[in-house]
Amino acid sequence: MSRKSQLICTWTGPIGLVLIGLGLGSFAGLLPPPSPSLPADQTAALYADNLIPVRIGVIIAAYGACFIAAFYGQLAVLIKRMEGPRAQPLMWTQLIAGTLVTFNLQLAAFVFGVAAFEPTRSAEITQSLSDNAFLLLIMPAMPLTLQCLATGFAILGDRNDAPILPRWSGYLTLIVAAFVAIGCLAPMFETGPLAWNGMAVFWLAAGLKAMWIAVLAILMFRAIPPARLPDKNAGANP
């Protein structure tokens, strides 16, 4: 059961990413994001012209966000093995920061849904809700950076003779941490590379995060102990 559970929980990461892309991108048409400098009536039209697809899309995306919770759970299982049995500060940091990342992502999907809930209200209110949702989607670089730092340091500080995840993935995670931190500047700019639809903030930071989950998932599949080896813990809990 444990091996099967671990496989399922690893798969939820890539599946969650696909659901988020499908929901917010293909259905809602909100990815890549529209410009923050769009006037209120055009922002409101993004929702009013596309009401049902936006609503279906945000439900799918919220599911995607919550599926990734299980992926972070499996990441915690591996970090615990890296840190050893005595104390796991980095595992708990990763878990709490990952919870905040997931919550922000799910809430962003919900607020997109709120913006699409009542198409007849005045455009300025819809624009406020839309701004709220895009900032929730792009801005939470703080928990994401912390999560990547905890994961990166755990991989580099692995106490096992045969490391659970390869060392280069630790450096990769730290590089991702440095780049995703840019996302926190999203509320400062309406245009340019640092706006929420900009080259640096959206394409580099959000793109790197998606790539990180995909690469990590592949490595995590290889880190799950194979089924044919007897689990040394089997029967340890009579």
Next chain:
Amino acid sequence: MNSRTSQFVCTWAGPFGFLFFFLGMIPFANWVPPPSPSLSSAAVQALYQNNPVGIRIGMILVCWGATLIAAWYAQVAVLMKRMEGEHTPWLYTQIISTTILTANFVLGAMILAVAAFRPERAAEITHALHDYGWLVLVWPGMPVTVGTAAMGFAIIGDRNPEAPVLPRWSGFFCVWCAVLQFGGNLVCMFHTGPFAWDGLLAYWVALTAFTAWIYVMSFVMHRSLKHDAAAALS
């Protein structure tokens, strides 16, 4: 406080938190049954102008209730750790998704309190905040499904088959409750009908399943603790 007392306290924090939730929702906010999503802006504004203090107190109680349920989820995590043994992916999944669920409840109630904070503002803005709060409060079927299913899978896959921590049927009960709460997922699609936030499936069935789940699981968890206590004495 020894560990067993802590575990009993955390087990009953869930049903106790639910009482706070109902106290806030029924006598104070007067929101059972919930206001219809198809109300006009003026009617929504009137809700807040007629009962601003009751709604504010009610939402404080709902926030307390949701937060107390966090302790119940922590006790669920303690039991899940014993079920899963050394590698505990479902346990961590449950911790993350139920924290998100709790955060949604607290945030939803706080946004409704924001709506009640200035009842004299333009009706349309209060209406938007009212929609925002109700959607965040009723919608989170996703973390509920993932968290409840994780708990169910851990119970069904218990590594102590001769003496499971919780009975196997309660695992299937968890999975069924996860299914019954699905109606909540669609609240952003409808203003009327069974899937609207005041509808049969989104509100009444989902809320009943959630309440039944917390109370039934609390009794099962209580019995498991008492059984352990008896085993420790003998």
